[in-house]
């Protein structure tokens with residue numbers, strides 16, 4: 712199941728999570744997103760054995776509508792739509808940052824990359 716909005720999970724200051732990916736571009740973007748989350752006091756890392764798989768998915772959609780990126784309700788998978796993504800135009804790490812935010816318990820808002828942040832960056 713896709714979940715574009717996820718509430719009621721661990722919340723800010725959670726123990727953190729680790730991303731894993733087989734793809735070079737997704738790896739670089741995941742590392743950049745993890746670094747950015749560190750500025751918000753969240754522990755996000757990237758490495759083999761990570762519990763959240765970051766993958767390309769050319770067919771990613773919600774009820775038939777293509778979506779750029781999404782996190783799954785199980786919390787173990789972030790998909791990015793390779794058919795919609797435009798290299799050097801779209802911010803790949805921003806999309807991963809946003810989806811990781813949902814896994815950390817952040818909802819949508821206007822504060823940072825479409826999320827509602829509970830505290831300013833360090």
Ligand SMILES: [Zn+2]
Nearest residue numbers: 715716809819
């Ligand atoms: Zn979202």
